[in-house]
Each structure stands twice: as structure tokens, then as C-alpha cells.
Amino acid sequence: MTGEGQAPAAGPVRLFECVDCGRTYVAVGAVCALCGRSTKEVTADGRARLTSWTTVSATAPGVEPYVLGWAEVDDAGLGVMGQFIADASGLRAGLAVRVIQTAGDGWPRLWLEPLDADAAR
């Protein structure tokens, strides 16, 4: 499930947007958590800013350590947790990242990648 070093391709992120209040959600969103109205699917370019991260060393058996991050999606008021497609060196608060979404087993998988690879070095 995790840490197996996949290399997902960049593409639009599927979000769910409330038809009434405009609040957006990742992955879960049949009902708006703010106002209870229904949602419609929209896409975003996935630009976000990193605010927290950790290298998970205590992993499931056979899984290499991996980096989890938390990023705030620009203009959406929405935080996203994803695995980094990069090691943790050079990560810092405010780093511009891209959220990449791939199909998962039930829930979608979300990945984070520094927008400017040089900025993470």
C-alpha cells in the first residue's frame, strides 16, 4: 500500500465542490460537511503549500521508510495528506508542492511533489 516507490504522473486533482456554499473536499464529499447540500466533481491543478511533514520510520513489515506531508491547497481552504515523491531533505514550511492523485484501493492515493525540484535541494 505504501512506500513502494511508485512514480505517479502529474495530472488534475479531483475535488468535490458543494453546489451551494462552494466548499471543496478531497475524496469524500457526497454531502457538504459545512452545509449538508450535495456536491459536484471539479478538478484543480493541485498547487499547494507544505505546512508539515514527517519521515515514517516505523513502517509495516517489508515497507521502506517514507515521507508523509500535509499541504494546504491554494484557494481551496483545504488540507491534504499525501506521501512525498522525494526524500525529506530540503523540505520546509511554505514549500510549493503539487498534489497528485492516483486510484487507490477504496480511497484515492495522494502524492506530494515539490513544484520546483531545485527548491527542495
Added chain:
Amino acid sequence: MSGAAWITGVGLTPFTREPGSGEAPLAWSAVRAALADAALEVADVDVVFVANVFAGPGLGQRILAQTPLAGRPIVNVENACASGTGAALEAHAWVKAGMADVALVVGVEVLTGRFDGGMIPVGDDLYVAQGMNLPALYALKARHHMERHGTRPEHFALVSVKNRAHGAANPLASSREPVSVEDVLASRSIADPITLLQCCRNADGAGAVVVTSDARARGNRRAVRLAASRLGSGRRRAEIGWDEPTIGDVSAAAYEAAGVGPGDVHVAEVHDSFAPAEILAYERLGFSDDGAGGFDLERGRFRLGGPGPVVNPSGGLLARGHPPGATGAAQLFEIVTQLRGEAGPRQVDGARVGLTLTLGGNVPQLETNACCVHVLTR
């Protein structure tokens, strides 16, 4: 609403590993101790609230079936790690509503044989699907705090150092060996900045608390007033981020109900499942200014003998061990013992106002399953 609610009896087993032990003998041991402490008999009990997380449905009925408590109303309470204090909240409500004069809270958990490593949150979760485990969740909180406030890994390590030092004086704690900052930082990384010695240990154990009405507490000089009992559940982390607002909201309501403020609290037992959680708790409970928790700890606050409030004189989850169903009862046990002045070498001098904070979280999409705050006074 009738009068006040009082805790008149507490009982706690050692928190340790009990291979082969079931929930029933542990729970009965704690119940007998608590009833004896309250000078009450089984026949006095009006209702029983049984807290547990992992043993499955109907645990209260199963473990009490072969005891004289069978036939009493029994309510099972599951609210993740806040199950024990959640059960106390129910007992408080029943007594305050006049539905019971004597409500018995029992918290019990046997983790041996269930988890070899860390406890696992519910699997069907967006964040778990990304590879998040519980230490990683607290690591993300910790890093956020570090980036925002300048908190350092040494501050988190100091929580473990303090609580292990406190636990050394608690005969019921599972980890009684003191550790140094260097020991903590050099222990195996789990999810940076969290190292192994910043994680609570799984344990087996049980606790019981007797909550009574004014009528049944009258004349009991060791009764401790359960002045406030409040609970909140968190909203989705995707929207609220990492500021942990529910602790602040619930504690504010509890302070108001008890007629005290954070500056009045002499002793607190707070949820330190992972060391950074305690620093967040200082701030959300109003003991420290926003961002100042680690620095206040570094200056000597929160430890026995230091400027108050003293936090986790029992050793907290970090030293006492963490059987989730029993942890809330253990927190209340410690505060009652402190307010009675019966805590021996770990006594907080002059303690008259105490607080417990328990956080239950196994649905990581939410800030917390349940945040439970109790204020006790004497």
C-alpha cells in the same frame, strides 16, 4: 437538575503486561478496590458504565455476568482512548439528573495478544490509506508546531523525561526507569521528530471510579467534587488543520461549569500518548500561551516541585502505560488521590483543583473522536 456529583471511591490495578489475564479479573479487582475506597457495597450500585475499546460488543455484561453486579443496568462506552472518561461523563450525567445515587465507572483493556506493536486506527480512512499511523499523526502536529513556534525536538523529549521521572514514584506505572533527554533523542526514530521513548507503551489494566450524589457523599470527608464533565468531538482535519480547537472549546466549557480558570488548576492529568501531545495540551488548556508550551516546560514548569500546574504526576500515559479503556479511570484515580493529599512521594502540595484531559482518536480524518475534560475540586 439536582445537586453536585462526587467521586467517593477509586481503584486501579497496576498497568503492565498480563499474559493470560482476561478483562474480567482485572475489572473486578478495580471494582472491589473502588467500592472499598468509597465504603460502599455492591448492593449500593445503581448503574455501571463499562469502558473498553478492543474487546468487542457486550463486554460489560460479559465480564460482570459472574459477579454480584449482574442485574444492574449496564452501559458499554466506546470512545477510543477517551472511553474511560467518557464513561465517567455518563456517570456524572446520571447522578446530576437524579437517575442514580451511585454510578460505577469501570475501564478495562487487555492489549496483550491484540497488538504486538502500535495500536492501529480504523483502516477505512483517507489518511490511513496514505500510510499514516498514529505516531505519524502526532509527528505532523509536532512539525507544524516546530515550524510555527520554534519548538525543538528537545522540548518534546523533556515531556518524556518529566513524565518518566514522575512515573518512577508511581508503583502502578509500567515504566518506572528515569530517562535523560539524550536517551530520548537517541532512541529509535518512529516518525520524526518522535522517537520510541516519546511513545506510550501498550499495557493491560483496569480502573474503577464511584460517582455519587450529594446524599451518598454526605459525611464522606474524602469525597472529591466532580465539578465539571464535558465532551466534544472534532471536525474534519482537512478544514481545521492542526490547531486542535476542540481541546480549547471543551476545556473552556469545563472551566465555566466548574467556576474556575486555567490559573486555578494545581494538578492535571493530560493525554500524552505521544510526547508532543502534552505540549499542545499546555496551550489549549490555557496553562501556556500559544506556542509557549515547550519553552515553559524548559523553564521548569509542569514538574513536581516546579511552578504549577503539575502535569501528569502519575507519569501520564508515557510512564503509566496505556490500556485505552482504562486510561481515563487512571487519570481520575490520580487526580482524586492528589486532591485527597494521599499521593505520597508524588504529592502536589496544596492541590485543591485538578483536571483531566483525554483524547480519543481512531478516525484520523477528524481532529478527535472525543475530547473529554473533567474538573475536580476539593
